[in-house]
Amino acid sequence: MRKIVEIETRLFLRDRQTSIFAVVFPTALLLVLGAIPALRTPDPVFGGLRFIDGYASTLIVITLAFIGLQRVPQVVATYREKGVLRRLSTTPVHPVRILVAQMIVNIGAAAASIALTIAVGRLVFGIDLPHNPLGLLLTVALGASALFGIGLVIAALAPTARAAGGWATIAFMLIMFFGGAYLPRFMLPEVINAIGEHLPPGVQALQDGWLGTAPQPAHLVIMALVTLVAGTVAARTFRWE
Amino acid sequence: MAIIEVDDLRKTYGAKVAVDGISLAVDEGEIFGILGPNGAGKTTTVECVAGLRTPDAGTIKVAGRNPKDCRDLLGVQLQESELPERIRVREAIELFSSFYPDPVDWTERLGLAEHREAEFGKLSGGQKQRLNVALALVGNPRVAILDELTTGLDPQARRDTWSIVEDVRTAGVTILLVTHFMEEAERLCDRVAVVNAGRIVALDTPSGLVSRVDGEQRVRFRPSEPLALDLLRGLHEVTDVQDDGGQLTVTGGGNLLHAVTSLLARRQIVALELRVDQVSLDDAYVALTGGHRAQDR
Numbered sequence: 286m287r288k289i290v291e292i293e294t295r296l297f298l299r300d301r302q303t304s305i306f307a308v309v310f311p312t313a314l315l316l317v318l319g320a321i322p323a324l325r326t327p328d329p330v331f332g333g334l335r336f337i338d339g340y341a342s343t344l345i346v347i348t349l350a351f352i353g354l355q356r357v358p359q360v361v362a363t364y365r366e367k368g369v370l371r372r373l374s375t376t377p378v379h380p381v382r383i384l385v386a387q388m389i390v391n392i393g394a395a396a397a398s399i400a401l402t403i404a405v406g407r408l409v410f411g412i413d414l415p416h417n418p419l420g421l422l423l424t425v426a427l428g429a430s431a432l433f434g435i436g437l438v439i440a441a442l443a444p445t446a447r448a449a450g451g452w453a454t455i456a457f458m459l460i461m462f463f464g465g466a467y468l469p470r471f472m473l474p475e476v477i478n479a480i481g482e483h484l485p486p487g488v489q490a491l492q493d494g495w496l497g498t499a500p501q502p503a504h505l506v507i508m509a510l511v512t513l514v515a516g517t518v519a520a521r522t523f524r525w526e
Numbered sequence: 527m528a529i530i531e532v533d534d535l536r537k538t539y540g541a542k543v544a545v546d547g548i549s550l551a552v553d554e555g556e557i558f559g560i561l562g563p564n565g566a567g568k569t570t571t572v573e574c575v576a577g578l579r580t581p582d583a584g585t586i587k588v589a590g591r592n593p594k595d596c597r598d599l600l601g602v603q604l605q606e607s608e609l610p611e612r613i614r615v616r617e618a619i620e621l622f623s624s625f626y627p628d629p630v631d632w633t634e635r636l637g638l639a640e641h642r643e644a645e646f647g648k649l650s651g652g653q654k655q656r657l658n659v660a661l662a663l664v665g666n667p668r669v670a671i672l673d674e675l676t677t678g679l680d681p682q683a684r685r686d687t688w689s690i691v692e693d694v695r696t697a698g699v700t701i702l703l704v705t706h707f708m709e710e711a712e713r714l715c716d717r718v719a720v721v722n723a724g725r726i727v728a729l730d731t732p733s734g735l736v737s738r739v740d741g742e743q744r745v746r747f748r749p750s751e752p753l754a755l756d757l758l759r760g761l762h763e764v765t766d767v768q769d770d771g772g773q774l775t776v777t778g779g780g781n782l783l784h785a786v787t788s789l790l791a792r793r794q795i796v797a798l799e800l801r802v803d804q805v806s807l808d809d810a811y812v813a814l815t816g817g818h819r820a821q822d823r
Contacts, residue, residue: 288624292617299612368607375576375602376665378625 346464353432421494428486434515601667
C-alpha cells in the first residue's frame with residue numbers, strides 16, 4: 286500500500302498543471318486580491334471586515350472543489366477506461382487500493398494547499414489563524430469527503446473519461462459559483478448564499494471555523510449525509526472495467 | 527500433469543453466447559495456443575481462466591485451485607490494458623513488484639533496461655508490450671496468460687517478442703497464448719485449440735492440424751529447357767499445370783515434388799527458381815473455421 290501511495294504521489298506531482306493549480310492557485314489568488322488596496326481595507330460592505338477576510342473560506346472551496354470534482358473523477362475514470370483497474374485486478378492486490386491511494390494523495394494535496402493559504406494569509410495579510418481549528422478541520426474533512434464522494438459517483442456513472450470530465454466540470458462550476466468563487470458572497474443574492482451554505486464543502490461553516498466562533502451543526506450534518514449517500518451510490522454503481 | 531483444466535466452460539453476455547462448452551487441459555511447461563477469428567470466444571475463455579470473469583457454467587482449475595484464488599500463480603497480459611501515461615517503466619516495475627512476495631525483474635532480459643526512466647506514454651508499441659510482459663512475469667508466475675501479445679507490433683518486434691516467449695517457457699512457465707496469427711501459433715505453440723463461435727473445432731499440435739487438411743501442393747519452377755506440359759499432366763500426382771510465360775505452376779497431391787523432379791531429371795532439365803507451397807496452418811485454420819480468416823485489427 287505504501288508503494289501505491291508513493292507512486293500515486295509522484296504521478297500527482299508530475300502532473301504539474303494539476304498539482305500546481307490544486308496546491309498553489311488558491312494562495313496565488315489570495316496574493317493577487319490582497320495586492321489591491323481596496324480589498325485589504327476594512328469596509329462596512331464586508332461586515333466591517335476586509336474583503337480578503339470574507340473571501341478566505343472561498344479559497345478553501347476552490348481547493349476542495351478542484352481536487353474533488355476535477356482531479357478525482359478524471360483520474361479514476363481514466364484509470365478505468367485505460368484498463369489500469371482491470372490490470373490490477375489480475376494481481377493479488379485489489380484495485381480498490383488504488384482508489385484509496387488516490388484519496389490519500391488528494392487529501393494530502395488539499396491539506397497542503399489549505400495550510401499554505403492559512404500561512405500566507407497570516408504572514409502577508411494578517412488574516413487570523415483559525416479561531417476554531419478543530420471545527421475548521423472537521424468542516425474541511427467533511428467537505429472534502431462529500432465532494433470526493435460526488436466525484437466518485439461521477440466517475441462511477443459516467444460512461445467514459447470524457448463524459449466524467451464534462452459532468453464533473455458542471456458540478457465544479459456550480460460548487461464554485463455557490464461558494465462565492467466567481468462573485469464574492471456579499472454580492473450574491475440572499476437566496477444563493479442560503480443554498481451555498483448548505484452545499485458541500487460548506488462555505489459558511491468554513492468561514493465560521495476559520496474566522497467565526499464555530500461551524501453550525503446543521504451545515505456539518507448535511508455534508509455528512511452527502512458523504513454517506515454519495516459513498517453508497519459510488520460503491521454500488523462502481524464498475525472496475 | 528495438467529496445470530490448467532477447463533471443463534465445459536460456458537459464458538453468455540446478454541443474448542450473445544461467447545463461450546459454448548469449451549474443455550481443455552494445459553500441461554505444465556507447455557505453450558498452449560488458442561486460435562480463432564475475432565469474437566470466437568478466445569479472450570472470454572482466457573479471462574475466465576485468469577479469474578477476471580465468472581463462468582455461467584463449467585469448472586476451471588488452475589493448479590487445482592479456483593482461478594480467483596490463485597492470482598499469485600498467474601501472470602496476465604491483457605488486451606487493451608494500459609498504465610497511467612506518466613508512470614515510468616521503473617516505477618511500474620516497482621509498483622507491481624510490491625504486490626508479490628518473490629518478484630523477478632525481467633526488464634534486463636526484455637531489453638527495457640535503457641528505458642527504465644521513460645514514461646509509459648512515451649514508449650513505442652513494442653516497448654509497451656515488452657513492459658506488459660515484464661509486468662505479467664514480475665510475480666514469478668507458474669502460468670502466464672498472454673492475450674494477443676503481438677497484435678499491433680511490426681514484424682521485427684513480433685519476432686523479438688516470440689523469442690521472449692520461448693525464454694519464458696525455458697524458465698519453466700506454462701503459457702496460455704491467445705493469437706490470431708498462424709505464424710505465431712506455428713512457431714511457438716506445442717498444441718493449439720482452434721476456437722470458432724464459442725466452441726473448440728480442433729485441438730492438436732500445429733503439424734497435426736495441418737495434416738488434417740487434405741490440401742493441395744503447388745510446385746512452381748522455370749524449366750531450363752522447354753518442356754511439354756502434357757508430360758507433367760500425365761503424372762498421376764498432378765491435377766493441373768499452368769504455364770505463365772515459362773513459369774510453370776504444377777498443382778497436385780501425394781508426393782508431387784518427387785514426381786515432378788524425377789520427370790525433370792530423366793529429361794535432364796533443371797528446375798530454376800523452384801518453389802514449393804505446402805498446406806500451411808493458415809489453410810488448415812481456414813478449413814477448420816469455415817473460411818473465417820483471421821483479420822488483423
